[in-house]
Amino acid sequence: MISDIVNVIFCLGNCVLLVNLRRMRLEKCWFCSSTVYPGHGVSFLLLHVFKGYITLLLLKIFHFCRSKCHKNFKMKRNPRKVKWTKAYSRLHRKDMTQDSTFEFERKRNRPERYDRNLAENTLKAIKKIDKIRSDRASDHIKNRLKTGKVQRQKEARKQLELGIHLVKAPLALAQDSSLCLPKIKVNVSQAQTEENQPMEE
Amino acid sequence: MIQPQTYLNVADNSGARELMCIRVIGASNRRYAHIGDVIVAVIKEAVPNTPLERSEVITAVIVSTRKELKCDNGMIIRYDDNATVVIDQEGNPKGTRIFGAIARELRQLNFTKIVSLAPEVL
Numbered sequence: 001m002i003s004d005i006v007n008v009i010f011c012l013g014n015c016v017l018l019v020n021l022r023r024m025r026l027e028k029c030w031f032c033s034s035t036v037y038p039g040h041g042v043s044f045l046l047l048h049v050f051k052g053y054i055t056l057l058l059l060k061i062f063h064f065c066r067s068k069c070h071k072n073f074k075m076k077r078n079p080r081k082v083k084w085t086k087a088y089s090r091l092h093r094k095d096m097t098q099d100s101t102f103e104f105e106r107k108r109n110r111p112e113r114y115d116r117n118l119a120e121n122t123l124k125a126i127k128k129i130d131k132i133r134s135d136r137a138s139d140h141i142k143n144r145l146k147t148g149k150v151q152r153q154k155e156a157r158k159q160l161e162l163g164i165h166l167v168k169a170p171l172a173l174a175q176d177s178s179l180c181l182p183k184i185k186v187n188v189s190q191a192q193t194e195e196n197q198p199m200e201e
Numbered sequence: 202m203i204q205p206q207t208y209l210n211v212a213d214n215s216g217a218r219e220l221m222c223i224r225v226i227g228a229s230n231r232r233y234a235h236i237g238d239v240i241v242a243v244i245k246e247a248v249p250n251t252p253l254e255r256s257e258v259i260t261a262v263i264v265s266t267r268k269e270l271k272c273d274n275g276m277i278i279r280y281d282d283n284a285t286v287v288i289d290q291e292g293n294p295k296g297t298r299i300f301g302a303i304a305r306e307l308r309q310l311n312f313t314k315i316v317s318l319a320p321e322v323l
Contacts, residue, residue, distance in 0.1 A: 039275030046281045047301045
């Protein structure tokens with residue numbers, strides 16, 4: 001991780017103001033994967049030190065968007081098992097996992113030299129790519145829910161038929177039968193029944 | 202929130218391993234020390250064959266606490282342990298290497314040498 005320490009020196013007349021600006025980056029909450037905007041959330045720095053003859057150091061930073069995620073982390077819950085997190089939905093294929101639009105959001109540690117045109121184009125592209133990505137994600141969910149749609153409609157119709165007395169008073173239904181659900185007429189072709197022949201002796 | 206009797210790790214290679222806080226430098230009845238505060242501590246555990254020995258009284262500056270540090274820009278940082286860097290009376294670290302990520306607030310408190318030695322500054 002390259003930390004960019006930016007020192008901005010403002011000269012106000014005779015005095016010099018030295019301002020240290022921290023990196024402003026939109027992080028992802030470690031637990032629920034929502035974006036953590038600057039000024040929000042808590043960052044937890046875990047420095048794993050192996051104290052022996054050789055000291056090995058691993059710095060891991062966890063960002064949390066709100067205390068809900070932070071508390072769940074402290075409870076040692078695995079986000080892949082907690083149903084409301086993105087980690088769970090991606091693992092259980094409820095959300096779109098592979099798409100070319102994700103490539104644009106990959107973290108790059110190489111700082112880019114500021115170019116006005118590049119910055120302008122990037123801002124325009126961000127909007128467009130975001131729209132495409134969210135459209136594709138919602139399509140993915142829509143397709144996933146399509147298979148259950150017919151079943152759900154059948155269940156809903158059945159429930160309405162059974163519970164019509166909750167919707168309309170039975171007396172009103174009896175008086176005016178047009179308030180019922182229209183019954184679908186199905187033509188059934190029946191073979192002509194033979195007349196009852198007396199048993200042959 | 203470091204107070205007397207608190208055990209602290211040492212985040213440099215000065216030779217001390219574990220310190221116990223004796224006094225928080227500041228006001229006479231100052232209760233707690235946070236990141237960037239100087240404390241007087243006694244060495245409880247030291248690496249053998251180094252200039253610092255066990256039960257030696259030294260000053261140190263706190264570089265990480267389990268209690269959250271609220272930065273001016275709204276960021277809140279919490280560390281996993283309470284750690285210090287052993288310093289001398291001027292504020293220069295006694296060791297030559299610093300371990301771990303150091304908060305940028307130490308720069309404003311004139312611990313520039315520590316910040317420059319740190320592998321990562323947040």
